Amino acid sequence: MDDIRALTFDVFGTVVDWRGSLIREGEMLGRKKGIEADWAAFADAWRGLYQPLMERVRAGQLPWTKLDELHRIGLDSILSRFELGDLDEHEIDELNRAWHRLDPWPDAVEGLKRLKRKYVLATLSNGNVALLVNMAKRAGLPWDAVLGAEVARAYKPQPEAYTRTAEFLGLKPEQCMMVAAHGGDLKAASECGFRTAFVARPLEHGPDKEGDAGGSGNWDAKAADFNDLAKQLGC
Amino acid sequence: MDDIRALTFDVFGTVVDWRGSLIREGEMLGRKKGIEADWAAFADAWRGLYQPLMERVRAGQLPWTKLDELHRIGLDSILSRFELGDLDEHEIDELNRAWHRLDPWPDAVEGLKRLKRKYVLATLSNGNVALLVNMAKRAGLPWDAVLGAEVARAYKPQPEAYTRTAEFLGLKPEQCMMVAAHGGDLKAASECGFRTAFVARPLEHGPDKEGDAGGSGNWDAKAADFNDLAKQLGC
Structure with missing residues (x-):
């Protein structure tokens, strides 16, 4: 790690x-x-x-x-x-x-600021650059780089979305940790060599539905929210 | 403007x-x-x-x-x-x-922070993403997006470097202002429809040589440094 x-x-x-x-x-x-x-x-x-x-x-x-x-x-x-x-x-x-x-989850901005002290923070989203830049500007999300599907020209879970993002960052896949609330995303990233962190977002689909079941997977880290992830990673 | x-x-x-x-x-x-x-x-x-x-x-x-x-x-x-x-x-x-x-000019970080209140700030550099991200992280450059040659797959002054950057930002060229200390860069951006701001960097080539002569061009703005540019743009 x-x-x-x-x-x-x-x-x-x-x-x-x-x-x-x-x-x-x-x-x-x-x-x-x-x-x-x-x-x-x-x-x-x-x-x-x-x-x-x-x-x-x-x-x-x-x-x-x-x-x-x-x-x-x-x-x-x-x-x-x-x-x-x-x-x-x-x-x-x-x-x-x-x-x-879109509004960030309540812990997101503070957690990202903590994580940013130690790591490069990049989006690896299927959202396009303008969408992500405008969202970050409004919500105060402190990305170091806005990357993902549009610059990689591949939609997750296609492997090129992950491998090209690592290449843009000048890093090997194992130097990157994918953070997601979805097991499928983490599985695809893991198959490309990324480390993985599952963050639980039980309310994603509303109060009456369950969150993603990916929390039961075998990931490098599992966290209740971004502040918990920051704590676990020593930020 | x-x-x-x-x-x-x-x-x-x-x-x-x-x-x-x-x-x-x-x-x-x-x-x-x-x-x-x-x-x-x-x-x-x-x-x-x-x-x-x-x-x-x-x-x-x-x-x-x-x-x-x-x-x-x-x-x-x-x-x-x-x-x-x-x-x-x-x-x-x-x-x-x-x-x-690389170290920022003394006014750069403060000037960018002022400009960021009003505008999306993106690199449009021939530097690759990892170079620019690592530089920004070390120097505290508050980019909203790290774009330019590598994601556009074209080196300035090729027009695709400018037009694709505007497309990534979801903007028309005339909604973007190129900021540079080099007349050739501004001329190429202008030909793609960008607005232009010349910032004088007389020491770029050392104390014994002159800075870029582009300051005599017909740009939308001319500034002594980034704080001056922020002032002129009402930031």
Whole structure:
């Protein structure tokens, strides 16, 4: 563990609460436009299209398409189902950018600041650069580098997403620790040689659903939140 | 000017004093190894190979090669001329990484912190990501994003270096302002639609030589240093 130089982070669900934030954005839009919708169902439906749309890129059915554009394809397909069919282009674009305005989990900013003293902190997210930069600017996330799918031109869990991120950082995979709340992400990173840290985010899918079951995996570290991870890593 | 959302920075010479820092690194190595050399001449000779080596990549004579590797090719070619022929592989690699340890100009960190309140700050440098991340970590440079040649796969002044950086930021070129101490860099950025700010760095090439003559160009802003630029941009 002493060789670790960089921590690479999954972002959606691990650093930020995408579901709670999308509900908040939906409620704000609803008050402004007089729309009553089930915003939790809206958030879940939109996020539900995330993996299928990325899979079309991974499978080569779509050319490289950044996540902002995949989010927009998904949003367009559910607008009418959630009484959003009358929004104009500007309003739809603003709603699509809700992903740029996701709120961090309560421990995230403080934990990252602690971890940053000892490690290079980089995103290793499927989010595109602009999304992640705007999110970080708003939320105060202190990244040293914004990397991941767009600069690697590969969506996790494709191995190139991990290996190219390590190469950009000038590090061997074993000098990088993937931090995620999802077992599948950690498994893919581990298969590329990364060290792994599972952070529990039991509320990712809302209070009535369970968090990712990946916590039972055999990872290098398991933490209750980012401050706990910082403590375990001696920060 | 109100449309500007991001400032994109040249780094070598504009943000950091490459020449003074390489002289410092040479002197430290000299003391440790008992080598007496003209470290200013060494710095100038090494930097003198920068453009010719990048030109080989731009011209397609070399495949894409990151700047760390070009620096190493250049260093290897001048080692014997500066009494460095007895260094071992580890020592040469450490010396090559002197570019990761360049010191900022005295106003740079404070000026960037002021500018960061209002703008997205991104590198648009020919340096590779690891070099720029390690430099920023050591010097406290508060970038929002580390972009430029390596992620764009094009060396300035090739237009793709500028246009792809704007695309990564999700911005139109005219929403980006290139900040540089070099007229050639600003001219190329301007031709891609970027706004331009010239920052004078009269000591870049040492006290006995003149700085870049680009200050006489017709740029959107001209500043004495980063604090002056922050003041002019209302930060």
